[in-house]
Amino acid sequence: MIAGITIAITVIAAIIAYTLPQQYVAYAIYEIFTITNTNTNTTTTSLIVEPVAIKEYIDSTMKLKKEIYNFDVNIKQNKDNKRYISFEVYGSSPQEAVNNLIQVTDNLLKRCFKEKIADAQIMLKQRVQSIDETLGLYRKGGYIILEPSSISQIMQEKKLILQWLEKPYIIKQVSSIEASQKPVKPKKMLIIAIAFMSGFFMSIFVVLFVDAYNTWKRNRKN
Secondary structure, eight states: OHHHHHHHHHHHHHHHHHHSOOBEEEEEEEEEOOEEEEOTTTOOEEEEEOOOOHHHHHHHHHHHHHHHOOSOEEEEEOSSOTTEEEEEEEESSHHHHHHHHHHHHHHIIIIISHHHHHHHHHHHHHHHHHHHHHHHHHHTTOSOOOOHHHHHHHHHHHHHHHHHHHSOOSEEEOSOOEEOSSOOBOOHHHHHHHHHHHHHHHHHHHHHHHHHHHHHHHHHHO
16 A cells, blocks of 8 residues: 555656646846945945835736736845846746746836836936036035045046936846756656655555554454
8 A cells, every 4th residue: 555655646746747847947137226426525425326125126026927927037136245136037948938037127127117217317317416516616616625536436426327327227137148958847856756755654644544443443343
């Protein structure tokens, strides 16, 4: 009975594992937009556009996934630098996985973060205007006193802002899209191994239960 139940469950699991559709994965790394500004009073730096919380990215993607996606999407945060996240998107072929990844990131930009980009544009245009006013006063010999290093930092900040305003983004792809050439799902041998162990322990339980039931019946008759 133990052998029969174990083999039966293992065979069923093997049939399921080999009939499940194969899945490939495409992945890429993205950077969350952030920029620093120079405080002319204290010569310290601080963030003027905070990085969008990783949780918000995940929640937005999962919400879109439930609405329109029929494939798996995973988002992972870089442990060393929270500004970077990686997307893993699955498909029935390497090319489909790549197309699905592009679809996910396009939807994030077009549907989820349009308002955030608009808000950032307003904020950064105001920052550029403030920088221009500060530099104008400095050149005219106004009340603002700046060190050469501070002027360099302000100019660099303005350059970065203007570059972003030309092509605004909330997340930007910083690595090439790579796709697995071999299927990553289903893990056939793992499924079969788990089914074998589960079937084995289940069969022992069934045998012990049947034996206990037969013993109870014999004792009842006696």
